[in-house]
Amino acid sequence: MDGEVRIDRASPGDLAMESLGTRRMPEQFGAILILDAGEGFDISIAEARLAERVRAIPRFRQMLVSVPRLQGRPIWVDDTAFDPARHIRHRTCPGPGDERALLDLAAELVCRPLTADRPLWSATFVTGLAGGKVGLVVVVDHVVSDGIGGVAVLGSLVDGAAAATDQPSPRRRPTAAELRKDACRTWLQMVRQTPTAIRGLAASLRSAKRVRPARAADCSLLTVTGSKRTFSVVRGDLEAIRAHAHRRGATVNDAVLAAIGGALRTLLAHRGEQIDEFVVSEPVSIRAAATTGALGNRVNDMLVAVPAAGAARLGDIASRTRAAKAASAVGVGSFVWLSAVIRIAAWTGLMRWYLNRQHMIHTVVSNVRGPQNALTFADHGITDIVPISVAEAWNVTVTFVVFSYAGRLTITVTADPEHLRDLDILEAALRTELALLEGATTDEARR
Numbered sequence: 200m201d202g203e204v205r206i207d208r209a210s211p212g213d214l215a216m217e218s219l220g221t222r223r224m225p226e227q228f229g230a231i232l233i234l235d236a237g238e239g240f241d242i243s244i245a246e247a248r249l250a251e252r253v254r255a256i257p258r259f260r261q262m263l264v265s266v267p268r269l270q271g272r273p274i275w276v277d278d279t280a281f282d283p284a285r286h287i288r289h290r291t292c293p294g295p296g297d298e299r300a301l302l303d304l305a306a307e308l309v310c311r312p313l314t315a316d317r318p319l320w321s322a323t324f325v326t327g328l329a330g331g332k333v334g335l336v337v338v339v340d341h342v343v344s345d346g347i348g349g350v351a352v353l354g355s356l357v358d359g360a361a362a363a364t365d366q367p368s369p370r371r372r373p374t375a376a377e378l379r380k381d382a383c384r385t386w387l388q389m390v391r392q393t394p395t396a397i398r399g400l401a402a403s404l405r406s407a408k409r410v411r412p413a414r415a416a417d418c419s420l421l422t423v424t425g426s427k428r429t430f431s432v433v434r435g436d437l438e439a440i441r442a443h444a445h446r447r448g449a450t451v452n453d454a455v456l457a458a459i460g461g462a463l464r465t466l467l468a469h470r471g472e473q474i475d476e477f478v479v480s481e482p483v484s485i486r487a488a489a490t491t492g493a494l495g496n497r498v499n500d501m502l503v504a505v506p507a508a509g510a511a512r513l514g515d516i517a518s519r520t521r522a523a524k525a526a527s528a529v530g531v532g533s534f535v536w537l538s539a540v541i542r543i544a545a546w547t548g549l550m551r552w553y554l555n556r557q558h559m560i561h562t563v564v565s566n567v568r569g570p571q572n573a574l575t576f577a578d579h580g581i582t583d584i585v586p587i588s589v590a591e592a593w594n595v596t597v598t599f600v601v602f603s604y605a606g607r608l609t610i611t612v613t614a615d616p617e618h619l620r621d622l623d624i625l626e627a628a629l630r631t632e633l634a635l636l637e638g639a640t641t642d643e644a645r646r
Contacts, residue, residue, distance in 0.1 A: 206377065305336050461632040
């Protein structure tokens with residue numbers, strides 16, 4: 200018998216939202232990389248380069264498997280039959296090969312659940328794009344990584360990344376006795392940490408109470424969503440927006456929230472509705488950085504009441520986000536217990552009933568800082584990176600993913616097409632708000 204194998208379990212944060220019952224939408228995210236392919240692009244070389252580099256990401260060679268009762272949380276195990284070719288595909292973009300066609304194809308790919316009998320990721324090269332460009336759509340399950348971890352993954356795939364070492368032999372799976380022993384050790388550790396966790400949670404709740412937004416006002420943004428998603432993309436000048444924000448004691452993230460608040464106000468005005476502020480849920484990483492050897496989903500959510508006045512209230516938004524971020528720090532130990540409560544509520548059906556009727560938030564804004572310098576893949580420049588993400592949205596009809604790359608700020612709007620048929624109004628309004636933050640006039644923004 201080999202020595203005792205190290206047991207790598209899914210974290211409570213990974214599993215808490217995975218237990219909410221039958222889903223209409225998988226929890227998956229990723230990015231669309233636009234390659235300046237040119238005439239010398241060889242897709243077979245690009246596929247081989249990608250296959251070589253994913254071997255350097257341990258989690259991309261592992262599967263998440265359940266274990267019998269009393270043996271603890273699901274565990275990550277090495278895929279003994281790992282073959283990158285099972286994950287790498289090639290599609291031709293439907294005509295006319297413009298951004299709209301590419302976004303529709305990306306929505307199809309990210310909304311399709313990844314297969315649980317293999318590592319939870321996929322990569323699709325997309326040819327037939329206008330201008331001779333090539334797209335690379337990478338999709339990852341949220342249980343594998345969060346947004347910061349996704350940046351680490353990106354850094355392992357592009358040119359200049361450390362070469363993959365020889366792939367180690369797959370580790371054997373732990374025995375039932377080893378799993379039970381590890382589960383007991385985990386529970387004992389959690390029990391010992393409970394008093395500290397309770398004190399930390401109580402302090403966090405007291406802090407959160409002081410900054411917690413009021414109930415999200417009823418409006419047409421809150422409608423039970425369906426099983427389809429569509430994307431829209433708006434871009435801005437990162438440095439211009441940062442300079443504008445810093446002059447007002449704010450951050451780029453504060454400026455983005457202001458722009459989104461102003462855009463949602465315009466959308467509701469078009470529908471004949473008006474509310475004073477929007478309650479935004481924003482995932483906040485509990486780590487400053489990640490490596491491909493330590494991925495996983497490690498975020499807390501903070502709630503911010505964003506005034507509908509847009510950039511005019513940027514300083515106010517900055518104060519609110521600072522207070523909300525300080526209140527969002529909940530100890531990992533307490534979250535173990537919270538995740539257990541969530542799973543019980545999901546098993547009884549109470550969680551689904553509540554989330555389909557919730558009035559805690561109007562939308563979700565995920566903001567990830569990407570590489571500052573332009574990257575290349577397979578010796579071809581990456582001219583653009585568009586973030587994509589889908590999840591069970593319950594009654595939240597529109598969400599936003601923000602990504603910065605090489606001086607450009609990209610905001611992807613994710614919407615339920617059945618309940619946001621006026622997405623073009625929101626897109627135009629968001630473009631105008633970003634242009635105002637950049638210092639452009641409204642007329643310039645509309646051209």
